[in-house]
Amino acid sequence: MTKYLTRNNKNNNNNSVDKVDKVDSFSEVTLQSALHPNRFIGFFASLKGELSAIIVVATAIAFVMAWFLLKVGLSGWIAMPITLAVALGITYAFSRGLTAPLRQMRDASEAMADGDYSVRVQIENRKDEVGKLTLAFNEMAEELEHADNMRRDLIANVSHELRTPVSALQAMVENLADGVVEPTPSNMEAILNQIHKLADLITFLLDLSRVEAGAESLVITEFDFKDFLNSIVEPIEIADAGHNHHISLNVENDITLVGDKNRLSQLFTNVVSNSIKHSADNTKILITAKSNHEKNTLVCNVINFGNQIPKEDRADIFRKFVKGSQGIGTESGGTGLGLSIARWAAQLHNGTVKVVDDKRGANFEITLPLTYNE
Secondary structure, eight states, X not given: OEXXXXXXXXXXXXXXXXXXXXXXXXXXXXXXXXXXXXXXXXXXXXXXXXXXXXXXXXXXXXXXXXXXXXXXXXXXXXXXXXXXXXXXXXXXXXXXXXXXXXXXXXXXXXXXXXXXXXXXXXXXXXXXXXXXXXXXXXXXXHHHHHHHHHHXXXXXXXXXXXXXXXXXXXXXXXXXXXXXXXOOHHHHHHHHHHHHHHHHHHHHHHHHHHHHHOOOOOOOEEEEHHHHHHHHHHHHHHHTTTSOOEEEEEEOTTOEEEEOHHHHHHHHHHHHHHHHHTSOTTOEEEEEEEXXXXXXXXXXXXXXXXXXXXXXXXXGGGSTTOXXXXXXXXXXXXXSOHHHHHHHHXXXXXXXXXXXXXXXXXXXXXXXXXXXXX
């Protein structure tokens, strides 16, 4: 008989059934039948009930068979071993069906040890402890598969992001060394820009390592939010020189915020920089902020007057290494890490950052508690 485990099909959303191994044993025949919803295995809410049912059924069958064998004239010395063998066979067959998911979990664990996280344990309507264990096992396998896919994507994306500025630097320096180009100020500035991109990427990756490691210890201080926001906007405006973006602040006075200024600086810097990057030259960026002392929250909106973000893309843009595929700013590259780090910084403060509907353009709404609570 061939034993089966369910595997996730990576090409579509349906499950496919892969052959795992062949076991030439009668007991494997019970896998399908014993787990059938019409059978009593899996019907009871506990293993005790199922084991009791197996014993009762085996005893009843043994009693009837013993009575029949004696009735047809067989001696007790012959009837007893036949009855005992049948009772043991029935008990063994049903117990194999009872523990079939455990054997499947063993096979699945071996497959995972070999790097295959797509395998799942197949189960039908098990209500007992084994059924609950199987569900928990499948959930664990799902999480492991997701984590493995994220790891593979991370390695691929990091390799790609690092290769781009390094390759550009290599080409520029080789051209200078070979005398193909002159070491003019413009060429040296181009090299410096690539170095800055590489440094920024390394900084992003260090921040990303903190994201992957979980919440780090925060340095909590109390500060004036308007002054803090001005300190964020000023260097961004300087770096934006030549694009003529006008950042307009409409912020309540006397808003006091409690939190880690470094992490919150990452949050607001990344959101504001993202809004500027995806805005046409000579346009306005509007930043509004107001407090709600009844709810103990600060709500800050960063709005650019460009294209809106489609609803189906709003969750994805906060994932690591996700970049816009169309519109202003998508042609300038970037790491695809900024908004992911912004969300992480907000979550460290029990806050949120999301895109909300706004006919004027892309509206990022940041909500933070006024006082930090661990």
